[in-house]
Amino acid sequence: MKGYIVFDWHEFITTPIYQFFDPLDEKRIAMKVITGYKFDNEYYKFTNAYGDLFSFSISKCGAEIGSIKHVELIEKFGKDVRLDKIYYINIWNGTGMDTIYKESFIIKNAFKDTIPEEIANKIDMLVCDYSRGIYYCNDCGKRITKKEIGGRYFAGKYCKDCWIGKTGTYKGKGGWQKLEKEETYE
Ligand SMILES: [Zn+2]
Secondary structure, eight states: OBBEEOOOOHHHHHHHHHGGGHHHHHHHHHHHHHOOOOOOOGEEEEEOTTEEEEEEEEEEEEOOOHHHHHHHHHHHHOOTOGGGGGGEEEEETTTTSEEEEEEEOOOOOTTTOOOOOHHHHHHHHHHHHHHHHEEOOOOOOOOOEGGGGEETTTTTEEEEHHHHTSSSOOOOOTTTHHHHHHOOOO
């Protein structure tokens, strides 16, 4: 059996970032002992306005100074970026099968600051759209309905154009469809 820890939407957006690390880990370990259920990082969830569950992870940056990641972060946040102030957030649907959002952001004071408002608003929009059957192509970002999904590759959903290779960043002939066909999932 598995267990998970659920934040309601209000808790999710008002919890200081710090709470998502050691205190949450302590809760998870205590719950494991009490219930005997398997608790893992992937079992942190929140609910949206529709009452649907979504999985999330928030992690510290961990990039080394001078690494490729560091160079990317300088491009995004400027040359004085402090790696220890950067966090990543990932959002999946409840089962973790669909990637909904990932972003990096800066937190000045992890003991006080919550998920930045513009990121919380973006997540709110995306997860409410998800509940209403509106998705976003994981390549070009176009809004698509269930009928307009060309195909899936790991946790990504792609519009028909990116899937067959007309648009998007995957340059292989045939687009994501070709990549998926060659994938052994090993
Ligand atoms: Zn697309």
